[in-house]
Amino acid sequence: MNLLDNTINGIHILTIDAPQLDYAAADDFKLGVANRVHQGADRLILDMTQVNFMDSSGLGAVVACMKLVGDPKRLPLCNVAPPVLTLLKLTRMDQVFLVYPTVQAAVEALQP
Amino acid sequence: MTMVGSRIELRIPGNHPESVRLLGVCLKNLSLTVFDPQGATEIELAMVEAVNNSILHAKPGASDIQLTFTLSPRGVEIDLQDEGRPLDPGILEAAGQRWDFDPSDIQNLPEGGMGLMLIKKLMNEVSYRHENGRNWWSFSKFHPSATLTQAQDTRTTIAGP
Numbered sequence A: 001m002n003l004l005d006n007t008i009n010g011i012h013i014l015t016i017d018a019p020q021l022d023y024a025a026a027d028d029f030k031l032g033v034a035n036r037v038h039q040g041a042d043r044l045i046l047d048m049t050q051v052n053f054m055d056s057s058g059l060g061a062v063v064a065c066m067k068l069v070g071d072p073k074r075l076p077l078c079n080v081a082p083p084v085l086t087l088l089k090l091t092r093m094d095q096v097f098l099v100y101p102t103v104q105a106a107v108e109a110l111q112p
Numbered sequence B: 001m002t003m004v005g006s007r008i009e010l011r012i013p014g015n016h017p018e019s020v021r022l023l024g025v026c027l028k029n030l031s032l033t034v035f036d037p038q039g040a041t042e043i044e045l046a047m048v049e050a051v052n053n054s055i056l057h058a059k060p061g062a063s064d065i066q067l068t069f070t071l072s073p074r075g076v077e078i079d080l081q082d083e084g085r086p087l088d089p090g091i092l093e094a095a096g097q098r099w100d101f102d103p104s105d106i107q108n109l110p111e112g113g114m115g116l117m118l119i120k121k122l123m124n125e126v127s128y129r130h131e132n133g134r135n136w137w138s139f140s141k142f143h144p145s146a147t148l149t150q151a152q153d154t155r156t157t158i159a160g161p
Helices: A026-038 A056-069 A082-090 A103-110 B018-031 B037-056 B115-122
Strands: A003-008 A011-016 A044-047 B002-004 B007-012 B065-072 B075-082 B125-131 B134-142 B155-159
Touching: A003 A026, A011 A026, A011 A103, A026 A044, A026 A056, A044 A056, A044 A103, A056 A082, A056 B037, A082 B037, A082 B115, B007 B018, B018 B037, B018 B065, B018 B075, B037 B065, B037 B075, B037 B115, B037 B134
Parallel strands: A011 A044, B125 B155
Antiparallel strands: A003 A011, B002 B007, B007 B065, B065 B075, B075 B134, B125 B134
């Protein structure tokens, strides 16, 4: 599980560089996000452009990261593929996460 | 992999979670011969959850997980066998019934316990039994054109040893 880093207006953009976030990748993902948070990233955007599949283990990992940052406004999701959105809706996690169509839309929404 | 008519048999190593992704893609593409992309995606997710569950409950040294995928006029039928620890007979019936959380209570959000609930939501029939030291699962998803009496809701069947 590779995570790509970028910063826009002080917001840490984290792009999942893999087509899936699943049971096999969940622990690596959690560790990667935790490392960024511990290094001081307090506002993140999770760019899921490349992710076309996520299972409940992957979703559990994203939830764990949300607990780490503690606020949906500090870990919004963007570029979420329809199968991933379906999973969010089936589990009602769409009521937890802020979802934006693009990185730019998420950045604009996070501006003070 | 063995292919007989409209039936395909697959063996998945229980100690290799990375192979589950390949299985999911394979089953999705097979399902596309009968279902639209949404239906095929639902089968993919349900079966990935089922095999993940088998891997989670695998005993050391257990043999491969066996999966049989059958295309039928009414949709797909999938049978799964593994040598993992037996599940609590009530777990399938209970899955999803207590899925309740406050979306604003971030620290108490559930991180697990979603797999069986998802399978029940995504498939029309789910059954489980433990017999002769093996877990036996059966899943069916009906094509939307199947009769309403078949596709009304998810039916679960649980049988003891």
